[in-house]
Amino acid sequence: xxxxxxxxxxxxxxxxxxxxxxxxxxxxxxxxxxxxxxxxxxxxxxxxxxxxxxxxxxxxxxxxxxxxxxxxxxxxxxxxxxxxxxxxxxxxxxxxxxxxxxxxxxxxxxxxxxxxxxxxxxxxxxxxxxxxxxxxxxxxxxxxxxxxxxxxxxxxxxxxxxxxxxxxxxxxxxxxxxxxxxxxxxxxxxxxxxxxxxxxxxxxxxxx
Numbered sequence: 152x153x154x155x156x157x158x159x160x161x162x163x164x165x166x167x168x169x170x171x172x173x174x175x176x177x178x179x180x181x182x183x184x185x186x187x188x189x190x191x192x193x194x195x196x197x198x199x200x201x202x203x204x205x206x207x208x209x210x211x212x213x214x215x216x217x218x219x220x221x222x223x224x225x226x227x228x229x230x231x232x233x234x235x236x237x238x239x240x241x242x243x244x245x246x247x248x249x250x251x252x253x254x255x256x257x258x259x260x261x262x263x264x265x266x267x268x269x270x271x272x273x274x275x276x277x278x279x280x281x282x283x284x285x286x287x288x289x290x291x292x293x294x295x296x297x298x299x300x301x302x303x304x305x306x307x308x309x310x311x312x313x314x315x316x317x318x319x320x321x322x323x324x325x326x327x328x329x330x331x332x333x334x335x336x337x338x339x340x341x342x343x344x345x346x347x348x349x350x351x352x353x354x355x356x357x358x359x
Contacts, residue, residue, distance in 0.1 A: 207354065210354075214338050215336060215338065218248065218250045218338060221241070222239060222250065225239070238250065238251045238252060245342055245343040246340075246341070246342055246343075247340075247341040247342070247343075247349060248338060248339070248340055248341075249337075249338065249339040249341070250336070250337075250338055251336065251337040251338075251339070252335075252336050252337075253334050253335045253336070253337065254331055254332050254334045254335075255331070255332045255334075256297075256300045256329070256330075256331050257297065257329075257330050257331075257332070258297070258298045258303075258325065258328040258329055258330075259328045259330065260328070261324045261325075261327055261328035262298060262324070262325055262328040262329075264324055265320075265321045265322070265323075265324035265325040265328060266291050266321070267321075268317040268318070268320045268321035268324065269287070269291065269306070269317065269318060269321035269322075270288070270291075271317045272313070272315050272317035272318040272321065273287050273288060275317075276313070276315065276318075287306075289302070290302040290303065290305050290306050291303075291306075298325075300329075303325060303329075306322060306325065307322065307325075307326070310322045339351065340352035340354060
């Protein structure tokens with residue numbers, strides 16, 4: 152190391168200039184390294200995000216088509232009436248899928264005429280059996296003026312049990328009065344973790 156007392160003012164200026172230049176070059180390199188890494192990170196992550204988003208879109212379409220086909224087959228072989236939201240859950244080994252249709256079930260003015268026919272039948276058929284009469288009548292219970300589809304479907308299941316004109320006509324009118332305003336479908340995936348508890352597989356289908 153040189154003795155500063157032996158260095159001329161010109162040499163000292165040169166040394167300081169060299170130090171400033173070295174510092175500038177280091178800062179410039181750090182800036183360039185940061186910008187290179189930033190640009191590389193943004194490009195790689197965004198390209199990856201686009202690829203995953205596109206793959207998720209394809210998987211979403213496949214998921215809904217598969218679940219809808221499965222539900223159609225379930226309805227066909229179970230002979231279940233098509234009325235209803237169509238919500239169901241399937242499970243196999245350590246996996247579970249929930250399918251949910253969101254919308255609004257309504258019964259139009261024909262449902263009131265259907266009720267009258269069913270009530271006429273129930274009152275005549277079960278005049279001496281108040282328990283059965285009350286049970287069937289409970290399936291026509293309305294909440295906020297609307298029939299409950301789950302209860303009505305229980306009536307559907309008994310359609311062929313009674314050979315009575317009022318009963319048959321009432322069930323038929325109920326089916327005709329039914330409508331479902333569909334808004335959106337949802338699918339949820341789960342797996343059984345090491346603690347034997349169901350854990351959600353987080354896929355944000357709703358935003359795609």
